[in-house]
Amino acid sequence: MTDLLVSSSLIAVWSAMGVYTLAFIMFTLDLAKRSAWAQETGEATRSSVTASRGQLAGAGGQLAGARATSTIDRPDAPRPPLSLKFERIAFALTVLGWVVHTAAVVMRGIAQGYVPWSNMFEFSLTASAIIVGVFIGVQLWQNIRFLGAFITGFALIALGLATVNFYVDVKPLPPALQSSWLVIHVFVAVLGTAFFALGAGLSVVQLMQARAAAAKGAGLKFLQTLPGADALENLAYRVVVVGFVFWTFTLIAGAIWAERAWGRYWGWDTKEVWTFIIWTIFAGYLHARATRGWRGSRSAWLSIIGFAAVLFNFTVVNLFFKGLHAYSGL
Amino acid sequence: MRTALFLLLLLAIAAVPGSLVPQRSSDPNGVLQYFTTNPELAPVLDAVQAFDVYTSAWFSAIYLLLFISLIGCVIPRTMHHYRALRGAPPKTPARLSRLAGFTSVEAPGVGAADAVESARGILKKSGYRVRLFDGPRGELSVSAERGYLRETGNLVFHTALVGVLVSVGIGGGFGYSGQKVIVEGDSFANVLLSYESFLPGRFFDDGVLEPYRLSLDEFSAVYEQENPAARGQPVDFTASVTTYAPGATTGTPAEIKVNDPLRLGGNDIFLLGNGYAPIITVRDGEGNVAFSDAVPFLPQDSNLTSIGVVKVPDALPEQIGMIGFLYPSQTELETGALTSNYPDLLNPVLSLQVFTGDLGLDGGIPRSVYSLDTDGMTEVAGRTVDTPSIQLRPGETIGLPDGIGSVTFENAAPDAPADDLSNAVPRFASLDIHRDPSQGWVLVFAILVLAGLLTSLFVPRRRVWVKAIESADADGVRLEYAGLARGEDPALERAVAEIAERHSQQLGVKLNP
Numbered sequence: 001m002t003d004l005l006v007s008s009s010l011i012a013v014w015s016a017m018g019v020y021t022l023a024f025i026m027f028t029l030d031l032a033k034r035s036a037w038a039q040e041t042g043e044a045t046r047s048s049v050t051a052s053r054g055q056l057a058g059a060g061g062q063l064a065g066a067r068a069t070s071t072i073d074r075p076d077a078p079r080p081p082l083s084l085k086f087e088r089i090a091f092a093l094t095v096l097g098w099v100v101h102t103a104a105v106v107m108r109g110i111a112q113g114y115v116p117w118s119n120m121f122e123f124s125l126t127a128s129a130i131i132v133g134v135f136i137g138v139q140l141w142q143n144i145r146f147l148g149a150f151i152t153g154f155a156l157i158a159l160g161l162a163t164v165n166f167y168v169d170v171k172p173l174p175p176a177l178q179s180s181w182l183v184i185h186v187f188v189a190v191l192g193t194a195f196f197a198l199g200a201g202l203s204v205v206q207l208m209q210a211r212a213a214a215a216k217g218a219g220l221k222f223l224q225t226l227p228g229a230d231a232l233e234n235l236a237y238r239v240v241v242v243g244f245v246f247w248t249f250t251l252i253a254g255a256i257w258a259e260r261a262w263g264r265y266w267g268w269d270t271k272e273v274w275t276f277i278i279w280t281i282f283a284g285y286l287h288a289r290a291t292r293g294w295r296g297s298r299s300a301w302l303s304i305i306g307f308a309a310v311l312f313n314f315t316v317v318n319l320f321f322k323g324l325h326a327y328s329g330l
Numbered sequence: 331m332r333t334a335l336f337l338l339l340l341l342a343i344a345a346v347p348g349s350l351v352p353q354r355s356s357d358p359n360g361v362l363q364y365f366t367t368n369p370e371l372a373p374v375l376d377a378v379q380a381f382d383v384y385t386s387a388w389f390s391a392i393y394l395l396l397f398i399s400l401i402g403c404v405i406p407r408t409m410h411h412y413r414a415l416r417g418a419p420p421k422t423p424a425r426l427s428r429l430a431g432f433t434s435v436e437a438p439g440v441g442a443a444d445a446v447e448s449a450r451g452i453l454k455k456s457g458y459r460v461r462l463f464d465g466p467r468g469e470l471s472v473s474a475e476r477g478y479l480r481e482t483g484n485l486v487f488h489t490a491l492v493g494v495l496v497s498v499g500i501g502g503g504f505g506y507s508g509q510k511v512i513v514e515g516d517s518f519a520n521v522l523l524s525y526e527s528f529l530p531g532r533f534f535d536d537g538v539l540e541p542y543r544l545s546l547d548e549f550s551a552v553y554e555q556e557n558p559a560a561r562g563q564p565v566d567f568t569a570s571v572t573t574y575a576p577g578a579t580t581g582t583p584a585e586i587k588v589n590d591p592l593r594l595g596g597n598d599i600f601l602l603g604n605g606y607a608p609i610i611t612v613r614d615g616e617g618n619v620a621f622s623d624a625v626p627f628l629p630q631d632s633n634l635t636s637i638g639v640v641k642v643p644d645a646l647p648e649q650i651g652m653i654g655f656l657y658p659s660q661t662e663l664e665t666g667a668l669t670s671n672y673p674d675l676l677n678p679v680l681s682l683q684v685f686t687g688d689l690g691l692d693g694g695i696p697r698s699v700y701s702l703d704t705d706g707m708t709e710v711a712g713r714t715v716d717t718p719s720i721q722l723r724p725g726e727t728i729g730l731p732d733g734i735g736s737v738t739f740e741n742a743a744p745d746a747p748a749d750d751l752s753n754a755v756p757r758f759a760s761l762d763i764h765r766d767p768s769q770g771w772v773l774v775f776a777i778l779v780l781a782g783l784l785t786s787l788f789v790p791r792r793r794v795w796v797k798a799i800e801s802a803d804a805d806g807v808r809l810e811y812a813g814l815a816r817g818e819d820p821a822l823e824r825a826v827a828e829i830a831e832r833h834s835q836q837l838g839v840k841l842n843p
Contacts, residue, residue, distance in 0.1 A: 169559035175567050175588040238820065241787050248783055252776045261589045263507070263600035263762040265769060266498070267356050268384045273349040280342040287335040289818075294335065321349055322360065 005111035006170055010163070012104035013125065017159050019097030020132075020152045026090030027149035034222035037082045042224070082225060091145055094152055095136055101129045101155075112170040117186050118177050120318060124162030127190045128155040134194035142235060146226050147201040154197065181257035189250040193310055195243030196282075200307035202236035203300035210297050233296065237289060240303055244282045251275055270323035274313040281306040334403065337396040344392050348383035351375060355384065397495060404488045411481045418461040422471040422795045429795075429812035431826030437839040438806035442798040445807055446470040448836050449796035452829060458794065471797040476790075480817060483785025486778055493775035501768030504538075506530040508763045513607040513624040514756040517545030520595060520763070538765065540595035543574040545581070549604055549757040553673050562633060562672050569601050569759040586761070596765055603760035605629045605636055606656055608680055609740035614645040615733055621645070622740075626758045627656045628700060633670040634658050639702045640682070641689050645735060648686040651702045652737070653712075655681045656755070675752050680739045682720040683712030684730060710734070724754035791816040794826060796833065809834070 105126050109116040116122040135151045138144060173182075209229040212219035227235070254275065259265040266272060285302040288294035317323070352360030361381050365372040379386035426432055437445065446462060449472045453460050458474035465471060508525035512518050520542050522528060552566040567588055572581035576595075586592045592599040606629075611622040620642050627638030635657055642650040659672035660679035668681060687707030691697060710731050711717040717731045722739035729736045743753035797810040811833070813826040834841040 169557075171557060171560035171563055172554050172565045175564055178566075179589040234820065237818065241818075245780075245783055245787065248780055252780060255776070256773070259598075259769065260591060261600075263591065263598060263602065263764050264766075265772065268348055268353055269356055270349040273345055277342045277345050280338050280345070284335055284338040284342065287331055287338060291331040291335050294332075317349065322352070322357065 002111045002170060005107045009104045009107035009111065012100050012107065013159060013163055016097045016101035016104060017156060017163075019093055019100060020156045020159075023090045023093035023097055024149060024152040024156060026086050026093060027145075027152060030084070030086035030090055031146075031149060031222045033086055034082065034225040035220065037080075038221040038224040041080060042221070087145055087148070090148055090152075091139075094132065094148060097152070097155075098129065098132045098136060101132065101159075105129050108170075112173075114173050115183050115186070117190070118173060118182065119166070119168055121162045121166040121168055123186070123190075123314075124158045124166065127193060128158040128162075130187075130190045131155060131158075131194040131197050134191070135198060138198060138239070144198070144202065144235065146205070147198065150201040150204075151197070176261060179257060179261065181253060181260070185250060185253040185257050188246050188253060192243045192246030192250055193314075195239050195246065196303075196307045196310055199236045199240035199243060200304050202232050202239060203303040206232035206236060206300045207297055207304075210300075229296070233300065236300065236303055240282065240285060240306075244279075244286065247275075247279055247282065251279055270317055270321040271313065274309065274317050278306060278309045278313060281309055333399045334396070337392060337399060341389075341392050341396060344389050345383070347380055348389075351380050351383075353383060354381050393495075397492060400488055401492065404485055404492075407481070408485050411478075411485060414481075415478055419459055419473040419475040419793060422463045422465070422473045422797060424465075426795055426797060426810045426812035429814055431823040432810070432812040433827065433830045433841070434808060434810045435830070435834060435839060435841055436801070436806065437798075437809050437834070437837055440798075440807055440837050440839065442468075442470045442800050442807045445798040445809060445833075445837060446472055446796065449798075449829075449833050452832050452836065453794065453796070456829070465797070465799075467799070469797055469799040471795060473793070473795055475793045475816075477792060477816070479785050480789040480791040481786070483782045483787075483789065485782070487782030487786055490775045490778035490782055494772055494779065497768040497771035497775060501531075501766045501772065503531045503533045504768070505764065505766040506534050507765075509602075509760060510763060511626050511758050511760045512544075512546040513626060513758045514546050514549055516624075517543055518761075519543045520597070525763070538596065540597070541576045542595040543581075544594070544599070545572050545574075546570075546759055547572055547583075549759050551604060551673070551757065562674075564673070567601060567604055569604075569761075586759070598764045598766075600762040600764070601759055602762045603629075605634060605758055605760075606658065606675075606678075606755045607758040608638070608654075608656055608678075608755045609742055610640055610652075610654075610680075611738040611740055612640070612642045612645060612650060612652075612735060613738075614642075614647075614650075614735040616646055618646070620650070620735070624756050624758075625654075627654065631670075632673065634673040635670040637700075639700055641691070641699070641702065643689055643691055648734065649689045649691075650730075650735065651685045651687075651689050651704065651707055653683045653685075653702055653704075657681070658755075675755055678724055678751055678755055680722045682722070682737065684710050684720060684737075685712075686710055686734060724751055787818075790819040790821060790825075792819055792822050792825065794829060796829070809837075809839070 105116055108122065108125065115126075117126045132151060132155050135144075135147065205223075205226060206229050208219060209223055209226065209232060212223045213229060226232075254272070255265040258267065258269075258272070281302060285299055285306060288299040288302055352364055354361050364381075375381065379388070383389055423429070427434075450460050450462065453472060453474040456476070458476040459478075460472050460474045463471045463473055506529060508528040510518050510524065510526055518524055520539050522536050522539065546569060548570045550566075550568045550570070551564060554560045554563045554565050557563075569586040571584050571586060571592070573584050573592075573594055574581045584592050584594075586599055586601045588601055591601070605627055607624040607626040609622070609624045612620050614620040621640065621644065625638050625640055627636035629636045635655065638654045638656065640650075640652040640654060642652075655668070657668055657670040657677075657679045658674060659670050659676035660668055661671045661677075663669055668679070685702070685704050685707035689697075690703050690706060697703065709715050712719050720728050720730075720737060722728060722737065724739055724741035725744065727736055727738040741751075741754045742756050743750075746753060793814040793816065795810075795812050798807040799810065800807055809830075811826055811830040813822050815822045831841060
């Protein structure tokens with residue numbers, strides 16, 4: 001039974017990767033389509049109304065979503081509506097891939113009888129599922145499907161690396177991890193990571209928008225169909241704030257667990273150090289939003305650096321730094 | 331804000347080196363090793379406190395400056411917020427039309443006083459603090475503000491951070507931590523002398539040690555046997571102990587597990603390690619028992635190949651020292667070297683190198699019980715001499731070369747069947763015993779940090795105004811609604827629209843003609 005579940009879980013992982021690959025391609029095609037649309041309609045307008053070029057970039061930068069852009073008040077050259085067919089297909093594939101991916105996580109968990117995040121393989125497997133899940137869930141609140149290529153690409157790389165390089169068989173849970181804090185602490189850490197990932201994605205697009213705006217509409221054409229730098233900055237802030245709360249909780253829960261397991265709540269173990277560094281960077285990000293001269297691109301860089309530190313904490317710190325968080329043969 | 335931001339980022343950067351270089355606090359052996367592998371670089375790094383980053387002058391300077399700037403920011407803000415909490419919302423602006431969510435509607439047949447009164451009721455019910463104003467041109471208005479909790483949360487968050495820092499400092503000063511290795515059957519009394527190592531805080535006073543006793547009755551280790559991918563991986567460690575309150579003769583049974591410490595007499599007792607403690611008896615050349623004790627051997631790998639040292643200062647004619655390897659399940663590698671392939675006692679073998687000479691115990695220099703200084707000694711059995719290392723199974727005795735005596739590897743369970751050696755070697759548990767008088771406070775402040783963070787980020791603080799202006803031409807009023815965000819508030823416009831909606835409904839006015 002266990003063997004069957006484990007192998008089914010692996011098959012599901014590979015299937016999910018296949019579906020994510022298709023979704024990634026579709027999301028990329030969607031971006032290409034957006035670029036083409038911006039190019040065509042942009043040229044049409046440019047030939048008829050040369051003066052409106054700056055206005056176009058400005059309007060494209062301020063209004064969220066393609067439909068809003070396409071209804072810009074320009075009677076002499078109405079933009080044809082942008083088709084979002086590829087995006088719809090891509091998103092549907094993402095949801096499908098996520099369902100299969102989640103099935104893989106659940107089967108792995110049932111097979112071993114405890115939460116599937118006790119080593120690097122399982123953590124990558126579950127974390128990428130949660131990141132995609134948060135991406136899907138956030139759409140109910142805000143349409144940020146334009147990050148689809150980033151998120152599916154990220155999940156794909158995480159799953160690929162984990163399955164090929166870090167795969168381990170089902171093993172009993174070592175005594176050090178036998179605690180309900182394993183469930184709480186790690187799960188919330190992953191949730192935080194997911195929101196930081198979205199925030200970083202939004203900040204990257206924000207930087208691209210800011211650069212495009214500074215260069216008066218140069219840069220990647222599909223940017224014209226996306227929200228402007230200010231809107232992206234606000235979105236990124238709201239996403240990162242949620243991540244920051246989760247991260248604070250992770251830190252506290254981790255300290256409580258460390259007290260039970262190692263006899264001290266804080267000991268500057270390498271993982272603790274990096275969790276602290278990440279917390280401090282994002283605390284800096286929150287302050288940057290309220291500091292003159294740091295809004296905009298500078299705070300965006302902080303959010304990106306913060307997420308880079310999260311990735312560093314999971315990969316380099318786990319693999320190359322000596323510390324107490326190393327268990328169970330990765 | 332700029333200072334805080336700068337210091338935060340500086341703190342993040344300053345914390346990095348502590349993860350690159352081993353730290354004395356968390357990895358003292360790593361530091362020693364670093365000194366041997368990098369003899370040039372290590373003293374330089376040590377000079378800039380790179381092995382004690384988190385207690386270093388420069389790291390402390392950054393976080394102390396950060397906290398000073400924090401306090402300098404929080405105090406005036408607290409006073410300002412205190413005044414705001416006691417005061418009423420500010421005067422309604424003359425022009426609402428430039429503010430967020432501005433809505434205006436004509437309400438024929440409605441009196442200004444009624445309109446404002448009903449708006450006041452709605453706002454009050456929605457948790458706003460309200461105040462009525464008379465405008466200069468006869469208009470009446472409600473000024474309302476809500477979300478004071480946002481600033482309260484923010485102040486609680488920052489103050490609680492100071493609380494965490496202070497209680498961590500106090501805990502470090504008055505607390506202590508000590509280590510004790512106990513072999514099955516032995517007991518431990520909580521007095522300073524019983525500890526193997528002891529790390530007191532700066533203000534530690536040994537009067538706080540409650541003299542309870544604790545005996546280790548049994549240590550059980552369960553290893554995975556079925557799963558081929560994880561054979562020998564530990565599944566459970568349990569130390570069964572009996573605790574005796576100070577002066578008591580009858581004890582209470584208790585268990586200590588990894589992740590499940592024992593709270594006793596103001597202490598937290600943690601199970602951090604375990605291993606084997608073979609009972610070794612040494613008779614000297616004259617046949618007298620010169621040594622007989624369980625000797626804790628320190629595990630070197632996951633299959634518990636363990637190293638231990640036996641010192642026999644009372645042996646005659648010469649002192650004897652031995653370095654031993656214990657293989658719980660001995661097997662031979664292709665190279666001929668011995669190793670253990672399972673952590674349980676399937677085939678226990680003890681291998682000893684024997685030295686004679688001066689153990690160096692009389693020089694007054696403290697010596698670790700886990701290491702043997704062989705400089706002043708002669709090897710009589712082992713790798714560098716003709717006589718190979720001694721190999722013993724439980725219950726076996728072997729004579730030492732040159733008639734200097736004999737060694738016995740005692741079987742701790744001599745009555746067990748001959749093929750069952752699972753209890754032949756006692757186990758030891760290594761316990762960490764801590765006292766941290768302030769950790770409860772750290773937890774309280776940490777929870778306040780989280781609570782403050784949640785309210786300061788997610789409670790919106792906003793002002794809303796409803797104005798009723800008497801129309802000059804008809805009987806009725808023009809109603810105006812607008813809001814102002816104080817801090818991040820993406821839902822402001824929706825909130826203003828909702829209030830306008832409810833208000834106009836209550837007055838029976840159609841909002842969107």
